[in-house]
Amino acid sequence: MATAVEPAPAARPRHVAIIMDGNGRWAKARRLPRIAGHKQGVEAVRRVTRAARDQQIEVLTLYAFSSENWRRPEDEVHDLMGLLRHFLRAELDDLVAENVRLRVIGDYQALSNDLVALIEGAIVRTSTNTGPLLVIALNYGAQAEIAAAARHLAGAVQAGEIGVEHIDEQRFAAALQSGDLPPVDLMIRTSGEQRLSNFLLWQAAYAELLFVETLWPDFDGDTLARAIDVFGQRQRRFGGL
Structure with a gap:
């Protein structure tokens, strides 16, 4: 009698990035102010961070505030920064207890001094953790990150540290602010919009893209699990057959 063959386990993403x-639409549908939607969005961050750990995702990168978001009304930006302060203060002990490392990419040092201090304190406090990495993109824009890497490499050439011929994809990737992170395997955008909005453009070169109708405040562990199931059904060829 032939022995049953167990199906191969579905591929799992190492690095998941979420826009x-x-x-705002969640709040509008309930006739609530936009800040109510942002507060529920913070709750979704809590849920998904824990769900990603349970799903054994090595890196979870969340697009929290883009460099273009400064164009929003001043009171909304103020509220978003207040929620970020609250998140860092309320969640830091849990991040430490759950062995999660925190990382921030983007020009976060342009934020207020007290917020910068909170961010850097949280990064230091979680730096010795050995578990999954939670990356928050704050005041981040992929084009600015790429331009900064180009300036860095141009400076290295000008200083005679490297030759132009030494600049390849690997060296350029290493010059990015997020250069030590693995490439994005799965990029998710919620709410039905279908664009990348200047998020991790280099790192997502071969990412699987998934656009879901779920509004971010309703996103939870089950939604993430379904997204990972979809990823497992994709055939990633990386330009091959």
Whole structure:
């Protein structure tokens, strides 16, 4: 009698990146102020961070505030920064207890001094953890990150540290602010919008893209699990057959 063959386990993403979209529409549908949607969005961050750990995702990168978001009304930006302060203060002990490392990419040092201090304190406090990495993109824009890497490499050439011929994809990737992170395997955008909005453009070169109708405040562990199932059904060829 032939022995049953167990199906091969579905591929799992190492690095999941999420464009968190739909807070405002969530609030509008309930006739609530936009800040109510952002507050529920913070709750979704808590849920998904824990769900990603349970799903054994090595890196979870969340697009929290883009460099273009400064164009929003001043009171909304103020509220978003207040929620970020609250998140860092309320969640830091849990991040430490759950062995999660925190990382921030983007020009976060352009934020207020007290917020910068909170961010850097949280990064230091979680730096010795050995578990999954939670990356928050704050005041981030992929084009600015790429331009900064180009300036860095141009400076290295000008200083005689490297030759132009030494600049290849690997060296350029290493010059990015997120250069030590693995490439994005799965990029999710919530709320039905279908664009990347200047998020991790280099790192997502071969990412699987998934656009879901779920508004970010409604996103949870089950939604993430379904997204990972979809990823496992994709055939990633990386330019091959």
